[in-house]
Amino acid sequence: MDHLRSQSYRSWLFGEIMLVGLLASATALFTVSSSLQSAYELPEARLVVDTVVAGVALIVAVLSAIRFLVDGRTLDLLLAAGFLAIALGTVVFGLLPVLSGDSLPPWAAWALVGARLLGAALIAVAPFAKGRTSRRRTALLAGGVGVVAVLAAAGFGTSRWGPGKEVALVEGSAVELAAALLAALWLIAVIGFGLRYHRHGRDLDAWLCLAATLALFA
Structure with a gap:
């Protein structure tokens, strides 16, 4: 059994490394290609991606909530809260403001960044959380x-920021700092779920690690 688990882990680790290499190459290509950047910035494309x-x-949040109600693990509670933050933040700040055809206002863009930072932080903590709770519904x-x-x-x-301040804040070093922090949180999640999969060999941890890897390069 231990040999099979070790072999399965090595196969998964090899696939994870290959995926990271592929995504890193795609990211580098995207960075140097102006045509790809222009396509990525199309409002219709962003609308589809955000949807x-x-x-x-939302699906993962619901499934995690159901698992928490059954098992009461803190891990599932954090996952449910994290994915709920991403789902609600994307809908409220990323989709609703652009349904009329307008561009995403700066205040909504920053609120969306905040929602994704909150979700990523909760998910990054989840693989390291231990314990259960008896008051699950509460x-x-x-x-x-x-x-x-x-x-x-x-x-x-x-939304309370002034117009001039909004434009200044939506560009520059603040955006780079937020992106770096978001990437760091997803990297922590990748490491955490990878370690959980190594210890327990559960497929759920492998899938969550895959999701965090994709989010890291998104």
């Missing part, structure tokens, strides 16, 4: 309300 992200994140409700409250505060706070 897919919101749908997948904890799940508190987690959901907490996520909604933080997103509401982020949306209200960014």
Whole structure:
């Protein structure tokens, strides 16, 4: 059994390394190709991508919430809250403001960044969380309300910025810092779920590691 698990882990690790190499190469190609950047910046393309992200994140959040209600593991609670933050943030700040055909306003763009940072932070902590809780419904409700409250505060706070300040903040070093922080959080999640898969050999950890890897290069 241990030999089979070790062999399975080595096969998974090889595939993960190949995937990282492929995504890194694609990212480098995207960086140096102006035509690919122009296609990526099309509003219709971003709308499709954000819709897919919101749908997948919502499904994972629901499944994680169900697992938490059954098992009561802190891991599942954090996953449910993290993916809920990404799903709600993408819908409220990434999709609704552009449904009328307008471009994404700077305040919504920053609120969307905040929502994804919150989601990534919760997911990054999840693989290292231990323990269970007996008051599962209360904890799940508190987690959901907490996520909604933080997103509401982020949306209200960014919408209060003045027009000139909005334009200045949506470009430059602040964006690079936010992107670096988001990438670091997803990298922590990749490492965490990879270590969990090595210890326990559960397919769920492998899939979550794959999702975090894709998010790292998104």
